[in-house]
Amino acid sequence: MSESPVSPRSDLNRFNADLTGSIAATRSDRKRQMTDRRTTSVLSDPDLGEATSLQAEDIEVFADRHIGPRSPEIQSMLALLGFKNLADLIAQTIPPAIRLQHPLQIGSGRREYELLQELKAIAQKNQVFRSFIGMGYSNCITPPVIQRNILENPGWYTQYTPYQPEIAQGRLEALLNFQTMVVDLTGLEIANASLLDEGTAAAEAMAMSYTLQAKTGVKTFWVSEHCHPQTIAVVQTRALPLGIEVVVGNHQTFTSDRPIFGALLQYPATDGSIDDYRAFIEQAHRAGALVTMAADLLSLTLLTPPGELGADIAIGNSQRFGVPLGYGGPHAAYFATRETYKRQMPGRLVGVSKDVNGRPALRLALQTREQHIRRDKATSNICTAQVLLAIIAGMYAVYHGPAGLQRIARRVHRLTVQLAKGLQELGYTLGSDTFFDTLRLDLKEAGADEIVVRAIAQGINLRYINDRTIGISLDETTTDRDVADLLALFADGQATAALPNPRSGCTIQAIPPVLRRTSAFLAHPVFNTYHSETELLRYLYRLQTRDLSLATAMIPLGSCTMKLNATSEMLPVTWPEFGQLHPFVPIDQAQGYQILFQQLSDWLAEITGFAGISLQPNAGSQGEYAGLLVIRQYHEQRGESHRTVCLIPQSAHGTNPASAVMAGMKVVPVACDLQGNIDVADLQAKAEAHQQNLAALMITYPSTHGVFEEGVQEICAIIHRYGGQVYMDGANLNAQVGLCRPADIGADVCHLNLHKTFCIPHGGGGPGMGPIGVQAHLVPFLPTHPLIPVGGEQGVGAVAAAPWGSSSILPISWVYIALMGGTGLTRATEVAILNANYIAKRLEGHYSVLYKGQQGLVAHECILDLRQFKKSADIDVDDIAKRLIDYGFHPPTMSWPVPGTIMVEPTESESKQELDRFCDALIAIREEIREIETGQMDRQNNLLKHAPHTAADLTAETWDRPYSRDRAVFPTPWTREHKFWPAVGRIDNAYGDRNLVCSCLPMDAYGDA
Structure with missing residues (x-):
């Protein structure tokens, strides 16, 4: 069945002149404002590098809040590394041939208050109508206790994947x-x-x-x-x-x-x-x-x-x-x-598993x-x-419980039944006698277009299926007044007094008896306990205290870029102008969103050097997949559908080969050399061997090993020479912004992790956004959508359910880029590289950094080699990671991309004090390992093997360990003041897989343990 768009074609398929003019005018005003503005901050310190200095004026800029180290601290860190300024450090880190030769054309940084006012004006160009469109999307009521204490709470939205x-x-x-x-x-x-x-x-x-x-x-x-x-x-x-x-x-x-x-x-x-x-x-x-x-x-x-x-x-x-x-x-x-x-x-x-003490x-x-x-x-x-x-x-x-959910469902259904009865009395024919919350009206004559236009004039959106068919979906927010307004709309001018009373004598049985639910659900106590706001609030905060988030400490995960998610970036997410729009409303009701999309796309294009951007992929994994589909479609349209071989370095993200297979490609691995770089000779040999069928190379830059590979342009040239395209994984874009650009390097397509480089928070493992940027020859193949006109003329089809993916979190990245400006973004990248090299230098002599560039420097992350300790002290990467928890830190990325290592990425947002605290913790742990190596501590009964230590360990009646309780849980003065207690001891992973339980345990399971 082929369906027309959800609103009249005349409304949906036009980016009308008013909208186009509004976008153009806003872009022009913004460029002028950002060009005229001059700011002063730590960024203007000439000792830090003239390339990114700002003209001074007595205005605070956001970059000073986002970047952790202050000017004197940056100078101290540079001195430790042996550099006079940031410009010298960057010159030694990034190959000169790929350096960006001009500043980013994004304008100067902004003040938070002013920018939010500007964004509010843009948001108000969105029109929040009453939408009865349905199609899997329903307006709802977010309980305020959940909105404030989860959705708007950094204790919940800044964690990493568990x-x-x-x-x-x-x-x-x-x-x-x-x-x-x-x-x-x-x-x-x-x-x-x-x-x-x-x-x-x-x-x-x-x-x-x-x-x-x-x-x-x-x-x-x-x-x-x-x-x-x-x-x-x-x-x-x-x-x-x-x-x-x-x-x-x-x-x-x-x-x-x-x-x-x-x-x-x-x-x-x-x-x-x-x-x-x-x-x-x-x-x-x-x-x-x-x-x-x-x-x-x-x-x-x-x-x-x-x-x-x-x-x-x-x-x-x-x-x-x-x-x-x-x-x-x-x-x-x-x-x-x-x-x-x-x-x-x-x-x-x-x-569900258990920890070392048998607790669930x-x-x-x-x-x-x-x-x-x-x-x-x-x-x-x-x-x-x-x-x-x-x-x-x-x-x-949890808040509503089974009875509350049924109450909501029955009310929605009751209103739908009442609407159905009223429409029937007005002479309309229902498309089905059975329904829950959605009605299909089959008109006798072609007139749906007129009804929908009349509805829009009254601030109501209906689903336009075709000239003779309209859909109406009700939801939790629908009221009796809404039903009356809908009946008045379909009555077409009849006096209100003449309208049927849908609440009188309704006998419609819309749910067949054979399909009525009889089985119980949500019987577990968790769904039957927290129905008062007091109890739910306390439950939420009990859970929050068991999680380490960015509100607690640095999360130095390599390749994950856990940077500041500023409050001013997060505020617009819950503005009703952004939050309450149905994804399939007519385009002219979403002018604010269209302006934001266009500006964000323009900025991302400037940052990456690409000609076209698609905002549809709603995760990094989907960006990978969409980028490969675009490459596949490019080859198809050129009559080269046989090009299906995808070269992937052995160090690549695990999603890379999975994405390639999903895109119909055959994966051929490429070796890495002893320095962790792509083995160019092996790449050349495999590209030549597969030249007839070569589709693409997937590459991460800087490399997955945290290094700016000198031969990246040669690598791209080899692939192009044999007819392939270069896909760049954007996971490490935080080391590129303002300093080099994927398109200039030679990439044809790149996905951009907005939840990493551009400040959308990870949310404990999602949400994310993975837009793609492409070179001009790939623009025609960008993803399309069946209901909203987006993408290229020969686009690959929809890769996500909504035309612009997760639209409501795109304001986060818009605010970040606008607040930072071109200079702020560039300085953030420089400091991210500085912070990583500072950590590598401070840990020198205690841990080995596995890979470095030709000048002995790393990019924005570094890999610490821990493999020697397995032999010297029977200590593995897990032991060190769990001991870091005792010091109040989230462990870095473990055993990836190299088993037995940890990959550390501090980002630009962490202060020198936090970096030093982290380094001091790792140095102290090295000394704890040395105690094992020298025989002062037992190889199995020691601080690391028993980590992390819990409050239950501290208060246990017996203590049979050769170190004090105090040393176990308070290894530093800082932990005495700011102790984060892990909720459980080290978890038995194998037990959980052997005894798989994936739903809530009885409440007494925790108490008994």
Whole structure:
């Protein structure tokens, strides 16, 4: 079934003259303002490097707040490294041939107060209508206690992915709540900790079904025409490079004559109808197919769950559980399946294990599924989730409980029934007698266009399906007044007194008795305890204290760039002008967003040197995938579809080979030399050997080993010489901004981790954004969307459910770039490089830095080699990482890209005091290792093997360890004043995988332990 856009074509398909003029005028004003402004700060100190000095005026700029070290401290750090100024350091760090020859043309830094006022004016160009569009997106009420204490709380949104579970027990418990909620509502046995959106979750279900049914050789996936159109589009995009044929049809006329490996259904359907799918599912199973149901979570409080209907997989969007619309995201998708398929399930899974003292403890389970291990054998490149949004959705269920959720669902359904009755009395025909919250009106004559235009004039958005069909979806925010206004709209001028009273004598039975839910759900005490705001608030803060976030200390994770997420950057996220827009409103209602998108794209293009930007990919993994699809499409359009070989260095991110396989490419690894650089001779040999079929090279720059490789331009030239394209992973862009540019270096496409370099917070493992930049010849192939005109003329199709991905978090990066200005961004990069080299220098003589550039310097991160300690003291990387927790730090990235090492990235936001505290901690730990090496401390019973130490350890009645309790938990004076207590001791990972439990434990399990 082919659908028209969701609003009248005349409104949706035009970027009208007013909007175009508004964008142009705003860009012109902004350029003038930023050119005229002159600021003074530490940045203007000539001793720090003239290239980035600012003209002085008595105005504070944000860069001074963002960059940690002060001017005298920078000078002291430079002196330790043997440099007079930053310019000299950068000249020795970055190869001269790739240095940017002009300052970034972004303007000067701004004051926070003024910029937020400017952004507010832009935001107010968005028009917040009452939207009844539906299609998987519903307005909702975010409980204020959740908005203030999770969504707007840096104690929740600044954590990293919970790879160190001992200091992530709070968010792991919140995610376990989410998984339990999904399991209960869907009637399936196991659920993951969320995916990116409903469209990509459906595509992951298709891929999982394909893998499970691989032995059959069947390559056809059947999709109901009653699925949301954006979901169908994402599934089709994902299927094409894998050689999967997608057949779109009607489940009522389905026959098993043609073999299929899987099927996708929508429940309720995109037009609101509710069908009993049991017969279809049985028929599909007889044909050997696995069945996925995309189900609305709120409706499942009233409807028979997918698991009870026989579905194998359930996916969907949890957005209506308290997460703002945000013009499309970020929202947490869910994914549930049968336990039989747990090892094939994509994404992350929180499981219950135990710590060394036998206490229940949570961790990420089955981590062998992670892409850094499986690489090109992975069935998905998903290495992230939408953790923050999943936590909000889970807490929404905790706050309301099963009775509260049913109350909300019944009210929404009651209003829908009342609206249906009123419309029938006005003479309209319903498209279906069964529905939950969505109605389809079938008009006798072509007149939907007129009705929608009339609705827009009254500040109401309806779903425009075609000239004879309109959709109306109600939600948690709908009132009796809204129903009356809708009836008045469809009455077309009839007197209000003549309108039907929808609340009188309604007898419509819209949910078939055979599909009414009878099974209980959310019976666990966590969903039946915290219904007062007092209790929920205390619960949230108890969980928050179990997590180490940037509000606690530095998180020095290599390749992850855990920098300041400034409050002024975060404030606009919850402005209603950004948060309450449905993603498919007419474009002219989102003029503010369009201005922001255009400016942000212009700035990213200037920073990277690329000709075109797509903001659609809603994670770094999706940016990788989208970039490779663009390259694939480029070759296809040139008649070179045989180009499918992708060269990938052995040091690359694990998502790189997984993305390449998903894009239909064959991975050929490239060796690295002893210095950690790409082995150019091996690259040359493999590019030449595969020259007829060479599609791309995937490269990270600076390298995954934290070094600016001198031969990067030669590497790019080799690939181009043999007809390939160069994809650059943007994970390390924080070392490039203002100093060099991917496009100038030779990259054809690059994904940009806005959740790293451009300050969107990691949210405990999501949200993220991974836009791509491309050279001019690739612009025609940028991702498109079936409902909103975006992308290139020959675009690759939709890679995310919403046209601009997670729109509501893009203001974060806009504010950051505007506040910093070109000079501030460049200085931030310089200081990031300075901080990394300062750490490497301070640790000299205590630890070996594994890789350095030709001048003995690192880029923005450094790898510390810990492998020698396994032999000298039986101490491994885990022991050192866990001991760092006792010192109050989140451990660096462990054993990647080299096993037995840690990769440290301090970022530019950390002060010299924090850097020194971190270095002092590592030096002290080295001395603790030396005690083992010299025999002063036992090789098994020592400070490192027992780390991290908990409050329970400190207060235990017996203490049989050869060191004091005081030394265990208070290793420095700082920890006495600012102690962060891990909630559990070291976790037994193997036990958790052998005894897999992925839903909430009984409450007494914790007390008994």
